[in-house]
Structures are given as structure tokens and as C-alpha cells.
Amino acid sequence: MDKRAYNFNAGPAALPLAVLERAQQELVEYKGIGMSIMEISHRSKEYEALNTETQELLKELMGIPDGYQILFLQGGASSQFAMIPMNFLKPGRVGSYVHTGAWAEKAYKEAKLLGHEVHIAATSEAHDFMQIPELNEIEIHPDSAYLHITSNETIGGTQFQEYPNTGNVPLIADMSSDILCRPVDVSKFAMIYAGAQKNLGPSGVTIAIIREDLLQDLPKNIPTMLRYEIHSTNNSLYNTPPVYSVYMVNLVLKWIKENGGVEAMEQTNRAKAKLIYDAIDESKGFYIGCAAPASRSLMNLTFRLASEELEKSFIKQAEAAGFVGLKGHRSVGGLRASAYNAVPMEACEALANFMRDFQQKNS
Template sequence: MTQIYNFSAGPAVLPREVLLTVQQELTDWHGSGMCVMEMSHRGKEFTQIIHEAEADLRKLLDIPKNYKVLFLQGGAHLHFSMIPLNLLPENGTIDVVNTGHWSKIAIKEMKRFAKVNVIASSEDRNFSYVPAESTWQRSKEASLLHYCANETIGGVEFSEIPKSEVPLICDMSSTILSRPLDVSRFGLIYAGAQKNIGPSGLCIAIVREDLLGKSRSNTPTMMDYSVHADAESMYNTPPTFGIYVAGLVFKWLLNQGGLAAIEQKNIEKASLLYETIESSNGFYLCPVDKPFRSRMNVPFNLKNEKLDDDFLAGAKAACLLQLKGHRSVGGMRASIYNAMPIEGVRVLCEYMCTFAKSHG
């Protein structure tokens, strides 16, 4: 079978070893005679799966004991509403940093339930950077500070965790598990699974215990963090298959040497791709300022946009898939999450160099 490299932004590539394990266990998980999709979520088999998944995630991220790990449905989108309903009083204020597409969607949704103070924005330069913390106009009334660690569409990433005197809330959908992380600096971390964790349909939340139990009286039961924490993610039927695959990914990461080891691989991949762009003599252009370029999502444009279709057709013929940029920004985007092997990035870079030479 021809080797294909999938650069999709999400749902994204999964480790081949994990997919092969899923294939082997699909009809009979560990001699149970059942597929995980057929199991009772309260049976001993799935209880083992979810407990191991949580234990391995805690080990990977060194999650402190005073944090709850929640396996939820609804994707990261749902948390844009859950955050104010659970963590802010009526008419409460949340500070937000606006660095692109997902920040803007979060702001729009949060405004339905809270006062949103946009303390900094990079919209003035088409979201090509992260505003310096020294320029942030923080509100004295704010009870929370929210930011998106990495904008998957724009390819803009925070290089450091912001300082905050109020609980720090972070959408970490596209960077979680890509490097070591000091969880203790956050009040809440939430992340859709479909980039670095597992299949779409699962969202993981890591929430500090002292923030629980403060939801508004009209918060829907299914949107109450405390309900899910008290039920150990079993208030209703959870996304069992997604949790199972996520657990396999966690074990794969541990076998890779943990997050410090995977970070070095991610640095190598991103460096190789950005160097290819920079050394193209202007044939390829990256719209993001260098200090804020994402390791996970690398956007780039061809100087001659008329070549876009030819570039994509040639890439597909070379088995390099899903390189078309998001419809809102155009151009190209290569998503190189944990599961993308260095070989895939090398093949992409070789193709980019060949294409540039033949069309320059």
C-alpha cells in the first residue's frame, strides 16, 4: 500500500500503531467477546478502560490531585457556553485575548452569558502575532482570563503561559500533549480530541476542584462541570469508543518517552518545514511573525496564487493530503500534530522544493 501523509487540521492523523491496535481489538477487546462500541459503559471492561485512560493522562501531564479530569461530549465549542455558566456569576466579567478565528467564536458565544472584556487583539495585523502581555488592558472586575493556546487556522501560538491573578482558562485543543505543561497554572484546560488525542466527538476538560460547584441555577444539567465530576464522567453514556482510542494514544505517548520526548520531535518537524518556507526565496510565504509560529499548524501561501491548484494537485499525486488552507484565509496549511511522522514532513518539504524549482 502506498504511504499517504495526512496533513488535516482535524479530525487529524492518528498514530499508525494505535490504528492497528484498534483494528486487532475491534471485534474482541481483550477476550471479552465484545467491541468497545458494544460494551456497557458501566461494565467492568469499560470501567477499566476509562480508569486507565485517566491514569495515563494524569501521568503524561503530571496533573495535580486537586484537579478533576472529565471526558465529555460536545467538543470545545460547548465550553464557550459552559465556562461562563459554571465559573461566573450573573453579569460576571471575563477577560479574553483575541488572537484569531477560535478566539472570536469564543468571544461571541461568551457574550451571551457574561460581560466579555477583550483585553488584547491582534486583528489589526490580520492575527499574525500574539499581543505582548505588557499591552493587555485587564479588567479589575474580571473573574477569569481566557485565551486560545494555538489558533489552528491562523497558525498563531502562545510561546508562554500568560501570567494571571485570576483563574486562567485555556482552549488547548490543538496543542495539548504536544509538550510538557504546568497544569497547576490553570483553572480550566479544555481540548477537543480530534487533533492530538483521538477521534472527534470527545472533549477533555481538566478543572481545578475549587472552581466546581459554582454553576448558575439555570445551568443545564448536562453542561454542569460538577455533575460530570461527581459522576466521574459517567452521568450519561460517555463517548466510549473515543475514550478507548484516546487511552491508546496516551499509552503510545508514554511509549514514545512522554511529552518531553514528543516535544523534541515536534520542534524538529516544525523547524524543517519553516526552514523550507524561509529558504524558498519568496516562493512560499508564512503570514505569521516568527516568534508566534505554531508547531502544530503551519500556514503558508504561494507568492503566485494562480499556482495554488497545481500545487494541491501535485501534492495529492505525491500522496500528501489535506494541505488546502481554511476557506476563511486560503493558501495552504500543513498540520503536523504528534502523530505526523518526521518522514511525512520530509516528503512534504522535498515536494515543496521540487515544485518551487519547476515553477519559479
């Protein structure tokens, strides 16, 4: 096989080579049944076993305690922006949101669109969303049905380093871009959800981890497919699930387990991020980090150069050297390296070396 690209795409993102190779081996025939996993019935014993095993793997890796349901949903995390208020915001209750950037904004705007009362519990707008609000700045509305946070903002490159203590108010987190990058105390959360296409697998499935008490007494007047109760009661098999995406998540979870679990992922991720942040911080201003140092993301490392012309040159030369996905989000420009779990250490080492070489040639 030719040398693989250094894939720093923000999502869909890199997958572990070992996972891709195993999927390749099993593509035509899955476990001796004479068919691909993509061809079997979701009512078959093979798929039901895969469905259960994937739930158990996630439960083991994240230390999910009893009393939580793991759901495999469709529509991406963006569908959860609507499902959460539809299911949990009853008359007289308020949805509280911490506004940390583009994805947090999409979540609260969806609740407003549905006519629900929405409260901004804290915002980092005054800092151009380049830092996470201090936990003591978060003011939860007294009638809150929940507090929603976006644990990692892929565009700005900011990440919660600690999570708020919300007391009796359920804490809901969109962890699409940093789930499994480090250990998390799931018991602090009433719900965690994540689109798969960054740290879990390919696009097509969204994982929701929901505390069982939230699933009680939900509205019956919303569309069937948008009701968590339906997916919970039917073990995510109410309709045809995204079979292949769940299968790929299963392989990614096995890869994480085989490589030391979430604790090992964090150790590697911190080392990878340090390589690139050091190249930024030691550049004497040639590279300018976007996110405030105390809010820097392990997953999405954002930076700028002195001019857009220089940034364009950086991207062009990086692409010629085998780097993919370093262009910043179209809404903010700049540069971004997304170093998810599956991005190998050698890719980050190569990028740090390229950055220093580019600086030397352009200073």
C-alpha cells in the same frame, strides 16, 4: 498495506499507525470479553477501568497535580465556549478573553450571546491575527471571573510560546490543537480543555481538566448536561459516554508514553516544524510564511505563494504525490500543513522535499 497518505489534515487529523493497528486487533473482541469495546455497558467494570486508566495516563503525561478533575465530555470544544460562561460567569463578573483569531473569537462571542459581560483583554487584530499579543499587552478586567486564551490558532498558525501570569484570576485555555505537543505547567491553569480530534484521538470526546475550586458553588439553574458539577460528581458517567472515542484516546496516550512522553513529542515536533519552516524561509520569497516568526505554531504551519493560481497548482500536484490536507482554511485561503504528534517525521521530510522541488520547477 498500500502506502499511507501523508496526512496533514487540520482535524480530524492523523492518528498513529500503531494505535490504528492495535484498535484493529481489538475491534471485534476487547480483552477476551466476547464483545467489542463499542458494545459494552458504560456501567461495566471494563469500561470503568478504561475510564480511570485514561484519566491516570493523562495525569501522568501532563504532570497534572492533585486538586484537578479530568472530565470526558461531548459536544466538542465548541460546547465549552458556552459551558464556561454558563458555569463561571456570575452576576457582576466579567469574562476576559485574549482575541488571537477565529477560535478565540468564537469563544468570546458565545459568552456575549448568553448575555454575559465580555472584555477583550488583548487582541492581535491589527496584525491580521498573524501574531500572538505580547504578554504585557494583556489587560485583565478587575472584575474578571477568568481569562480565556486559545493556546494555538489552527487557521492563522499562531501559538502562545509562553502563558500569561494571571495572579488570582483563573486562567482557562482552549488547547484543542496543541495539547500534549510540548510540556505545560498545568498548575498555571484553572482549566484546560481540548477536543480530541487533533492530538488526542478521533472526534467524539472533549477533555476538560478543571481545578477543583472552580467546581464549587456552581449555578443550579442551567441545563443538567451543561453543568460541570454533574460530570465531576458522576466521574464523566452521568450519561452514556463516547466509549470508543475514550478508548482511542487511551491508546493514543499509551503511544505517547511508549514513545518517550510529552518531552519526546516536543523534540520531534520542533524538528518536524523546522523542516517545513526552513523550506519556507530558505525559498527567497517563493513561499511566504503567514505567522510572525516569534508566534509560529508547531502544529499548524501556514504559508502562501505568489498567486492563488500557483497555490492551486501546488495543491493539485501535492495531492497527486500523496499529500492530503494542505489547503488552507476556507476563510483565509493559502496553504497549511498540520503536523500534529501523529504525523511522522518522514511525512514532513517528504513535504519539505516536495516544496523545494515545486519551487525549482516553478521559479
